Amino acid sequence: MARLTNCIAMMNEGIERVSQIIPQMPAVEARLCRLMLMVGSSLEEELEFKLKPHKLNHSDFLTLMILYSRPDGSSTPGELCEFATQGATNMTRITNSLVKRGLITRGASAEDRRRVVIRITAAGKRFVQKMLPPMFPRVGAMFADFSDADKRNLSRLLSKLAHNLDQLDPGTQP
Amino acid sequence: MARLTNCIAMMNEGIERVSQIIPQMPAVEARLCRLMLMVGSSLEEELEFKLKPHKLNHSDFLTLMILYSRPDGSSTPGELCEFATQGATNMTRITNSLVKRGLITRGASAEDRRRVVIRITAAGKRFVQKMLPPMFPRVGAMFADFSDADKRNLSRLLSKLAHNLDQLDPGTQP
DNA sequence: ATATTTTATTTCACCAGTGAAATATGACTT
DNA sequence: AAGTCATATTTCACTGGTGAAATAAAATAT
Structure with a gap:
C-alpha cells in the first residue's frame, strides 16, 4: 500500500x-x-x-562523491564538512571508515600542518564508477512523469526556498 | 555568508x-x-x-503534534510509528521521554491488551498552544516571496514526486 | 621575540536512531 | 482445546550523529 x-x-x-x-x-x-x-x-x-x-550510508557516499567530483580528487576535512553539511567530529569518523576500506587516503598538508589532505584512491574511483550506473534507472524513474517545465519549476522553487532559508539562518548571519 | x-x-x-x-x-x-x-x-x-x-527535537515535536491534532487526542505507538515514519523501538523511547515530561500518558487498551494507548495531557495541549505561535513568523518568512501559484506548484510537484517514490519503494510493494 | 587569539582536527561522552530478539497477546488452523 | 502464526511493544546492543574539550599549528597583536 x-x-x-x-x-x-x-x-x-x-x-x-x-x-x-x-x-x-x-x-x-x-x-x-x-x-x-x-x-x-x-x-x-x-x-x-x-x-x-555497497555497505555505504548517505554520508559516506556523499563524502566519496565530493572527492570524486573534484578535479584533483582531494579536499580537507574542513571543506568536506562544509560541502557535506557535517560536523568535524563526524567527518573524522566518516573519513576513518573510508580510509579503512581503502577508498581514500589521509595525508599531511604541505602548507599548513593543522590541515589533513583527504584524497580518493584509484580503488575509490573504480568503486564509484561501478556503484553509480545501477542507481540511474531509479533516479530517472522518480521524475518519470515530470515535464522539462516541471523540473525547471521545481528547481526554481527549491532554490528560492534555499535562499530564504539562508536569509533566516541565525547560524550564518554576519 | x-x-x-x-x-x-x-x-x-x-x-x-x-x-x-x-x-x-x-x-x-x-x-x-x-x-x-x-x-x-x-x-x-x-x-x-x-x-x-522547548527542549524538544523533531521527533518529539511531531509525535506531540500528531496527538494534538487527533480529535480525541490519542493514538497507539503503532499508529504513531506510521504517521511519524519512525521505528517501534524509537517510538518507545520518544513516548517514554514525553511521558516523563508529563506531556502525554501511556495507558492500556480496553480492546486489545497488546496495545498501548498514548494520550496527550492538558499540560501537553497547553505546551503545544504556547510553543506554536512564536514559530509562525519564520514559517511565513520561508515563503515570503512565493506567489500563490508558486505554492500550488511546489505542492503539486512534491506530491507527484511522493507518488513516484511510493511506486518505487520496495518496502511497501505488495 | 613573545603572547594571545584563531583555526583544524581529533577524542570523549553522550543522544537519537536502528535491527534483532524477547515477551505478551490475539487470530487462525487443526 | 491445543498448536501455530501474526501482531504490538519493549529491551538490548549497536550505529551515526552531536557538543565540548584537548591538542597542535598558524595568524595576529604587542
Missing part, C-alpha cells in the same frame, strides 16, 4: 484540524514545510536502500 | 564534473534529488533551532 501518500493525506487532515484550533497558523506554509520534510525523508530512505549493497 | 546557496553552487559544479566523466548519468534528476535533500536538511535544522528552547 502507498505509504508516503497515505502519510501525506493524514498530515493534511492533521494540519486542517490544528488550523481550526489555531486559526492564525500559516497552514499553507506549514503544510509545504511538512511535505518537503516527508518527501526528503523518503528520498533519503530510497538513497540508503540503493547504497546498502 | 550564504551557506546553503553556496553549497548548492558547489553541488552544481560537482554534478557538472561527474556528468562529464559519466555522460549517461541523469544529471538533471540527480541534481534535483540532491537539491531536495539539501533543502530538506536545512528545513530540519531550522525546525530543530525553533524547538531547542
